[in-house]
Amino acid sequence: MPPYSAQLYYKYVLAVLLILCASAGCGDAQLTPTFYDESCPNATTIVRGVIEEALQTDPRITASLTRLHFHDCFVNGCDGSILLDNSTNPNSTIDSEKTAVPNNNSARGFDVVDNIKTALENACIGTCPAVVSCADILAIAAEESVALSGGPSWTVLLGRRDSLTANRTAANEALPAPTFTLDELEANFLAVGLNTTDLVALSGAHTFGRARCLTFTDRLYNFSGTGSPDPTLNSTYLETLSEICPLNGNGSVLTNLDPVTPDTFDAKYFSNLQVEEGLLQSDQELFSTSGADTIDIVNNFSANQSAFFENFGESMIKMGNISPLTGTEGEIRLSCRRVNGESYGLTATLVAERDSRGSSGGGSSIAGSYGGTDLEIELVGGVVDTDPIVAHMHKVQ
Ligand code: HEM
Secondary structure (H helix, E strand, O other): OOHHHHHHHHHHHHHHHHHHHHHHOOOOOOOEOOOOOOOOOOHHHHHHHHHHHHHOOOOOHHHHHHHHHHHHHOOOOOOOHHHOOOOOOOOOOOEOHHHOOOOOOOOOOHHHHHHHHHHHHHHOOOOOOOOOOHHHHHHHHHHHHHHHOOOOOOOOOEOOEEOOOOEHHHHHHHOOOOOOOHHHHHHHHHOOOOOHHHHHHHHHHHHOOEEEHHHOHHHHHOHHHOOOOOOOOOHHHHHHHHHHOOOOOOOOOEEEOOOOOOOOOOOHHHHHHHOOOOOOHHHHHHHHOOOOOOHHHHHHHHHOHHHHHHHHHHHHHHHHOOOOEOOOOOEOOOEOOEOHHHHOHHHHHHHHHHHHHOOOOOOOEEEEEEOOEEEEEEEOOOOOOOOOOOEEEEEOO
């Protein structure tokens, strides 16, 4: 092809791509509620089943799973990055977010996410492995957790893909601290496109779950370096909290975020704020900052639980839309704890095994894990180097 026609050809390709981008919205692919309708129609039911099972022994799990989605979305978008463990590969760029300050000894529910992933993989093993992304698992798990705890349901948008990396520094920078003032909270939410109503509605997630003493002890003994308790802390509540969290006591002791209905998703969080029984400074700021635009919203949500539920669902959808990976970005992980390059280490072992056998014949086997399921691979063919490898994969009983 002469050079000028090659140039024309590339121009033509570029024009077609531009038109396609304009109509399909390149780089801004949309999430949709029907994403798994064909490939994994029971995804939501499967997620709910695993959470119900976990709830039998862990009444806190719904709160913990809801928080994981928040901590995922605020750090480089909803991409499942919070679920990655540190890699064993020394060249890896993965710096696990699990040890960032807001997550360390705090974020939990990772084993339940693994169980959900395994259940989803088993539901379609052999036909569609790695169909439901870990980022979507967190989005579905948050909605199902809230609904199972008495809160609202909402239509979860799906189609997120999983990140290839994790960033501990970004987690430290992006997640809000319990000592933030209202201005700092509003700025933190605005940075990811969430407004003041979203801030108040989403803070309502502190209607369930627990917090460690170390996240609020300053309020009991030395608020903002004053040597005195936080003046916006109800004095009876202060006494109760001081017994649970004595000065210089164990900072890891847990208490309920909502002292009234600790495991129920309801509007009590907001009536608590009205009587100065918000546990964290960041909670009480929403009601006790004088002249703040958040006070009316707290009063409204306290008086009208349906308004809270409706706004909460809407804000969760907005939060779930923060910078998702879509299309061909990222990947669908096999194990939520590892990028696929590492999960497929099993394949590398298989090749090495064959090479080491030379032409001695089949019969050897190796064991490994695929998507959380223990598997054994038995080599039954590939006698000489040029043969294709024939292997049988069994589920280990
Ligand atoms: C507004 C800024 C926020 C701050 C400063 C904040 C801070 C905290 C802190 C310090 C804890 C206790 C952690 C511990 O002691 O280990 C906590 C727990 C929790 N947070 Fe938040 N949070 C915020 C917003 C949110 C949002 C938006 C959600 C969800 C939509 C959420 C859901 C939860 C839940 C459910 C728990 C209890 C988790 C459990 O029991 O495992 N938080 N939060």
